Amino acid sequence: xxxxxxxxxxxxxxxxxxxxxxxxxxxxxxxxxxxxxxxxxxxxxxxxxxxxxxxxxxxxxxxxxxxxxxxxxxxxxxxxxxxxxxxxxxxxxxxxxxxxxxxxxxxxxxxxxxxxxxxxxxxxxxxxxxxxxxxxxxxxxxxxxxxxxxxxxxxxxxxxxxxxxxxxxxxxxxxxxxxxxxxxxxxxxxxxxxxxxxxxxx
Numbered sequence: 001x002x003x004x005x006x007x008x009x010x011x012x013x014x015x016x017x018x019x020x021x022x023x024x025x026x027x028x029x030x031x032x033x034x035x036x037x038x039x040x041x042x043x044x045x046x047x048x049x050x051x052x053x054x055x056x057x058x059x060x061x062x063x064x065x066x067x068x069x070x071x072x073x074x075x076x077x078x079x080x081x082x083x084x085x086x087x088x089x090x091x092x093x094x095x096x097x098x099x100x101x102x103x104x105x106x107x108x109x110x111x112x113x114x115x116x117x118x119x120x121x122x123x124x125x126x127x128x129x130x131x132x133x134x135x136x137x138x139x140x141x142x143x144x145x146x147x148x149x150x151x152x153x154x155x156x157x158x159x160x161x162x163x164x165x166x167x168x169x170x171x172x173x174x175x176x177x178x179x180x181x182x183x184x185x186x187x188x189x190x191x192x193x194x195x196x197x198x199x200x201x202x
Contacts, residue, residue, distance in 0.1 A: 027066035098125075
């Protein structure tokens with residue numbers, strides 16, 4: 001099923017309505033869809049480099065709005081809507097593990113890492129943020145910063161280097177973004193540990 005979804009999403013880049021579809025995919029990716037908007041964004045930005053930043057902004061705005069929808073699914077409709085969606089995609093166990101061991105401060109960090117690198121998956125974290133009732137203002141700000149950084153960085157790389165960078169992005173961007181997310185997590189835990197050991201809390 002995932003391969004078919006991936007191929008279908010990729011095929012949307014050739015349509016005249018590709019920009020609309022980019023917004024749709026970026027929106028639903030944040031709460032109910034499995035394939036990341038990057039799959040559609042990459043060929044679109046390569047085909048029309050002059051519009052790369054425009055596409056990045058469209059994807060960012062739609063992704064943030066989708067994140068807000070996921071937040072409210074977790075806040076008001078977890079049992080009736082969000083839980084069946086997570087179960088359908090096989091993400092419910094991962095959600096429950098995060099729910100059991102994640103405090104509000106670590107969840108805030110996960111909002112950033114998921115926006116940058118899909119670790120953990122965006123839909124899992126946005127729904128969890130709603131369930132945990134994380135500050136809505138901070139939630140929105142973190143979504144804008146993390147998702148905006150991802151799409152704008154992709155737009156810059158594609159506009160500057162064009163097709164030669166595509167293979168690198170498709171094969172290694174996830175790894176690099178995952179390493180960046182891991183560094184953020186290690187720094188956060190180090191600061192938290194040092195702060196607690198010295199009596200300082202941020």
